[in-house]
Amino acid sequence: MGRTALITGASRGLGAALARFLAGQDFDLVLTARGAGNLDAFARGIRNGGHRVVAVAGDVADDGHRRRLVAAAETLGGLDLLVNNASELGPSPLVSLSELPLPAFERLLAVNLLAPLGLVQAALPLLSARQGLIVNVSSDAAVGGYPGWGGYGASKAALDLLSTTLASELKERGVGVVAVDPGDMRTAMHQLAFPGEDISNRPLPEVTMPFWAWLLGQARNDVTGRRYRAQDATWEIAQ
């Protein structure tokens, strides 16, 4: 039986690198991103390698879109891995909390916090059936208190708490939940955080693939509830 992964924010950056890496391991993929052009071109590239890919463009903050994603996974036979990777940064250049427009913060929470939970809720029957794994992509901004990163960081800090709580709640159903801070990477989002700056000294998202390879090889119970930093020297499992 093939394995299936659903990745949000999959047309570029970390999401795209992970999609390519999983396709290479024969995962079937459901991919989503907001821009249909980029997503379709990317999905076509992977499909040409002989892999099953369903690409559904749309906004993860939209409940109907989330349902379509889960339905797409169902057509592929089920779901083993959900990667909540799609995130928004908020205003670029970054602004301090004292100036962060509340509607911008609401949008951050809708995409970075509510959408992942919505997808978990919608995909749970499929994930339970396969004893699947949920990965919520976090950030060091969730713990850093960095100036300008307050809105984004708060959304990720709250997402971290959702991850640990879900891990406890879903343990009985055999579903694992981990939070992953991929670390600084050379991505479009990182460039948005540092507009006009040279970020070429940051590694490409591929640098985190060994971590993903490791994570997917672990027993659910050994990793669930933990928060990993993909670029750390050591990744530990439960004792």
Next chain:
Amino acid sequence: MKPLDQSLLAGPKLRSAATPPEARGLERDEVRLLVSTGDRHEHAVFHELEHFLPAGTLLVVNTSATLPASLPASGRFGSFILNLSSRYGEQLWLCEPRLSAAHPGPLPLTAGETFEVAGMSARFVAPYPGLPRLWFVAFDGSVEIAMADEGEPIRYGYVEPPLPPLSAYQTIFAERPGSAEMPSAARPFSRRVLEELAWRNIAIASIELHTGVSSLETTDGGGEPVLYPEPFIVPAATAAAVNSARRDRRPVIAVGTTVVRALESAWDGHQVNAASGFTRLFVEPKRGVHTIDGLITGFHDPNATHLAMLHAIAGEGRAAEAYDEAMRNEYLWHEFGDSHLILPRIG
């Protein structure tokens, strides 16, 4: 840290052990032992080890056993060998494809291409980021069965026929198979050495770290070298033994750099904890070592990560002196070669 110590490369030519000591008429524990204490170097034989270890010493060893990790393979460009490095999952390993034992290649590989290995189909998934000689490989069948049927221990060009069997690549401490290459620092340990150590109340604790293929990285451009992670376990009993030795100021001696990496990975800034996972911790002088006082190791190619660890333990100057001393005295290099005990300075 300097990328490579050029004086080591430019110095007298190092001598490789091309065969195990048993094939040279020696017992395992009859290889030579260079004992470096600060700036003093003594020449001994390994089975005299007990005389150099202070009373109360705790030795920490690696119980990982060596796999027959070298498999015959064939692909688009003909036959090659696939050396398994680290297991990531039932069907995913990090591997080093090589033209032959002596020739690393490079092979003209592309992601997604399929090949045959030991009778099953496999696929190159992606190169390891920053280490393009290593590839993630997805297998269609059982890697364990392939190793049992057709695997050989990983051997390099300096090993001469008759090729040593897998048993030559196991240490006396070997328990669970998982290493691509023998954790060779413990190779000279014998039954009689263990008896002598027990007689002198020198305790032995263990970790498990499954080694990958040997590192050939350099720190190009002054950055940190790219290390790939290896599976490790520090059991609670070992953590307790190390912590208690340190509290009592008894020396902790690591048998092999794998032990140093495992213990340092389990160090939280105050003590060693039970730990399990993957580690690629870079032990270098700036970070320092916190868990061990000395090291038993072999003599290896002066690659960046190995040297950095020696520098962290012995100091850069002292480590270079010891290597000079070993080369002047024609010590033998590599996994079947001679041994080096680095002790803390007394006082």
